Amino acid sequence: MQDNKYDIEVTATDNAGNSTTQEITVTVTDIWEGNYMFETNPFSPYSAHEISTAINIMPVRYGYLTKSGLFRNKGLTGRVAIVEENEGTFRISEAKPVGSQGQAVEGSNRRIRTFAVPHFPHDDHIAPADVEGLRRFGGNTQESVTEYLNERLQQHRTKHEITLEYLMIGALKGQVMDGGGRVVADLWAEYGVAAQTMNFVLNNSATKVRTKAVELSRKIEDALMGDTKSGIEVLCSPEFFDALIEHGSVHAAYTATASAPGMIAEDLRNVGFKFGGVTFKEYRASAPNAAGAQTKFIEAGKARAYPLGTMDTFNLYAAPADFNETIGTLGQLYYGKVEPAKFNRGYDLHSQFNPLPICLRPKSLFELSVQ
Numbered sequence: 001m002q003d004n005k006y007d008i009e010v011t012a013t014d015n016a017g018n019s020t021t022q023e024i025t026v027t028v029t030d031i032w033e034g035n036y037m038f039e040t041n042p043f044s045p046y047s048a049h050e051i052s053t054a055i056n057i058m059p060v061r062y063g064y065l066t067k068s069g070l071f072r073n074k075g076l077t078g079r080v081a082i083v084e085e086n087e088g089t090f091r092i093s094e095a096k097p098v099g100s101q102g103q104a105v106e107g108s109n110r111r112i113r114t115f116a117v118p119h120f121p122h123d124d125h126i127a128p129a130d131v132e133g134l135r136r137f138g139g140n141t142q143e144s145v146t147e148y149l150n151e152r153l154q155q156h157r158t159k160h161e162i163t164l165e166y167l168m169i170g171a172l173k174g175q176v177m178d179g180g181g182r183v184v185a186d187l188w189a190e191y192g193v194a195a196q197t198m199n200f201v202l203n204n205s206a207t208k209v210r211t212k213a214v215e216l217s218r219k220i221e222d223a224l225m226g227d228t229k230s231g232i233e234v235l236c237s238p239e240f241f242d243a244l245i246e247h248g249s250v251h252a253a254y255t256a257t258a259s260a261p262g263m264i265a266e267d268l269r270n271v272g273f274k275f276g277g278v279t280f281k282e283y284r285a286s287a288p289n290a291a292g293a294q295t296k297f298i299e300a301g302k303a304r305a306y307p308l309g310t311m312d313t314f315n316l317y318a319a320p321a322d323f324n325e326t327i328g329t330l331g332q333l334y335y336g337k338v339e340p341a342k343f344n345r346g347y348d349l350h351s352q353f354n355p356l357p358i359c360l361r362p363k364s365l366f367e368l369s370v371q
Contacts, residue, residue, distance in 0.1 A: 063161055064235075064283065065168040070308070071316035071357045075330035081115040081317040081356055117319040117356045118184050120163055122156050124349035125341065149347060153336050156351035160334060162287050164355055169285070169297045171314070171357040172235075172304045174365055179290040187362040196223075196366045198305075202243040203371040209249045213276025216366060220307050223363035230309025233272075234368065235283035237296070240303040241269060243370045244280055278305070303368040306359075313361045319354035 065071070074081075126148065136143040137151075163179065170176040174195055176185040188195050198216060201207040217232050236244065244250060245268065253275070269282035283304075285297040298304060307313065318331040326335070336351040359365055 063165055064285070065172075066161060066165055070306075071168060071171075071314045072312070073316050073318065073333070075332060076117065076317055076319045077328055077330060079117050079119075079319045079354070081117055081315075081358070083113045083115065083358075083360060085111045085113065085360075113190060115185050115190075115317070115356055115358060117317055117354050118178060119319075119322075119352065119354050120160065120178075121350065121352040122159060124152055124156065124351075125346060126152060126349065127346040130346070145347075149338055149349070152349055153338070153351065156336065156349070157334060160351065160353045164333075164353070164357075165285060166287065166295075166297060167355060168316075168357045169235075169304070171359050172306050172365055173367070174359070174362050176356065176358065181289070185356065185358055187359060191362050193363050196363060197369070198366050199369050199371065200240075200244070200303075201371060202240070202247050205248050207247070207249065209244065209247055210253065210276040213278040216305055216368075217277055220305065220364045220366065224307060224310065224313065224361055227307075227310045227313050227361065229307040231307070232278045232305060233308050234278060234280045234303050234305045235298060236280055236303040236368075237298045237300050238269075238282055238284060239301045240368065240370050241273075241280060241282040244275075245273065250275060301370045305366040305368055307364050310361075313364065314357070314359055317356045317358070319356075321352055321354065 131148050134143045174187045272279045272281045289295045318333050320326040320329050320331040321335040334353045341348050
């Protein structure tokens with residue numbers, strides 16, 4: 001393979017008739033001393049010459065739940081998550097005369113639940129033509145193959161992150177679903193409980209919202225069955241959040257405090273608004289599903305409530321990749337591989353992740369509605 005470099009001047013004229021002349025280097029590569037050539041085209045929008053502004057448009061990564069630490073990571077060595085439930089009955093003891101026979105201690109009820117961990121692979125191919133003459137993003141030099149491979153792998157990672165966020169919000173809804181609408185894990189059916197709902201009646205000015213918030217906390221505490229919590233968080237659709245903030249009882253309560261001017265000036269959607277011991281945050285995550293339709297992670301007019309700071313209520317199980325070298329190893333969240341394509345005609349990329357986020361106490365999950 002032989003590279004021939006030529007210095008040439010290029011004049012570009014825009015629609016207004018303004019001309020710009022720039023000296024660039026053109027590289028012509030002869031492959032195997034034959035007639036096949038890759039040539040840098042100086043007039044291509046992707047060629048290695050300087051541009052004034054670079055804008056990198058990527059999907060918005062909604063990783064609030066992923067970054068929150070709500071779900072505890074648990075690696076698996078297989079493709080099935082086994083959850084053992086030990087439910088004991090504890091009663092208040094009755095006093096007996098000294099020397100009398102003691103009360104029998106009831107044994108605990110154990111139950112094993114199994115959940116299949118889903119598999120999400122992505123395959124990709126990079127041809128030499130994809131990289132040849134490609135300008136480094138935002139610069140005026142040729143992008144290297146390594147840089148281009150890293151960019152493509154980062155795109156894979158972004159797809160996986162969006163999918164994981166969708167799986168996690170599904171776990172908070174009691175049904176973990178994939179982008180094709182298939183139910184991966186139905187927590188309501190598995191645990192034999194009905195979906196938990198609560199109407200906040202925010203369309204009624206007489207509603208005592210603080211009382212509603214305290215009632216929600218009590219219901220979640222009862223559903224935790226001995227697990228602890230540090231608080232209650234509610235992820236709200238924009239419609240629910242606005243109805244809450246503008247409700248008369250809420251507005252009157254926070255305008256009467258010393259911090260009212262700052263709260264009114266502050267955009268409370270992301271930092272959160274605490275009322276009645278419950279923290280409300282706006283959550284606007286959405287992404288295209290497998291069919292390309294834009295999907296809101298929380299439906300309009302709805303909100304999702306769940307406990308924070310639990311010991312063992314939310315788990316994220318990760319199964320190992322289906323590689324030879326990962327057999328019997330503890331699963332990690334993301335896997336990626338790159339190898340030369342057949343005849344060294346580019347590179348083949350493969351990434352995958354095998355996650356299952358679930359809630360072990362689904363009765364602590366509530367769907368809230370405006371009305």
